[in-house]
Amino acid sequence: MRLEGVFARYGRRDAWVLQNVDGEVRQGDTIVITGRNGAGKSTLLRVLAGLLPVGRGKVRDRPDIVGWVPERFPTAQPFAVLAYLQGIARVQGLSQSLAQKTIDAWGERFFLTPFFATPLEELSKGTARKVGLIQALLNPPQLLVMDEPWEGLDAQSQAELPAVVEELTKNGGSCVLTDHRGRAADLGDVRHWQVHQGVLKEEDAPAPQEDAEHHVIEIVVRTDEVGTTVEWLREAGYDVHGTRERR
Structure with missing residues (x-):
């Protein structure tokens, strides 16, 4: 699948979100897209999945079966x-x-x-x-496109995702995803695309960063609120290391 000089936007009079994007997704690829909020990452995913038509340029050889995982699944159904x-x-x-x-x-x-x-x-x-x-x-998709797939999942399901991606790519499929939590390191050998102000470039693996200072806090909740509180914390981006009864 190839992107050739792709421009994309959401309305005829809107500014271009993606500008002159070139890229190729090959069989067996796992590609992680990085960039600041508003850089165009989700827009690029939608173009790859065929959900957003391009204004200029071409998307060639998109696979027949594409799996799309949005950041927020629409539950109003x-x-x-x-x-x-x-x-x-x-x-x-x-x-x-x-x-x-x-x-x-x-x-x-x-x-x-x-x-x-x-x-x-x-x-x-x-x-x-x-x-x-x-x-x-x-x-089984030939191309799996996922927007922040780890977000909000429980620890067991988060741990299952790398195996799913590995099985897909070993069978000749491809996977493209965004990941702001750094979990893509669990995926093994991946390619890295960076989007900056609507422009795409391929880069080597990002250099490891020094760990920011972290603190561990404990909170006390009622027994019947443990499950919902843990879920809320994970959805808010916190790491929950465990729960225990208060003695």
Whole structure:
């Protein structure tokens, strides 16, 4: 898949968000896109996924099957989790039996099975993110595009993502993602694209930075609030090292 002189924006009179972008995604690639907020990272992902048409330039040889994982999965839909995934599987052409087998397998892998009967609108951000991941993987994508895929996930699901990416790329697929939390280091051999003011350049692996000073704090909550508090903290970007009963 190649980008050739791509310009992109959201409205005819808007400024260009991407400007004269050239790039190639090859089979087996894992590409991590970095850049400041507003630089155009998410716009580039949408162009790669085919969700945003380009204003100038060309996108050539986009794979037939593209999996798209948005940063925030849209939960304002009148479906329970299982019904939604079954519907997506039908749209993607999976038979009923294969669809259910695939949904069950991914549900177990991402610890989503207990939520199959839960309406989408009642899901937390992290659980909704799991639905977004699974719907993108039901029909094995040739290109998987993910916007901040670790954000909001529980520790077990975060640890599962590198294995998913490795399996995809070993089978000839490609993966392009953004990652502001530095978790892409778990993905092994990756390429790095940096977007700055709408311009793309490929770079070597970013130089390791000295760790910023960190502090460990403890908070005390009621027993029935532990789960929701841990989830809120993770969604806010904090690392939760564990919980224990207060003695």
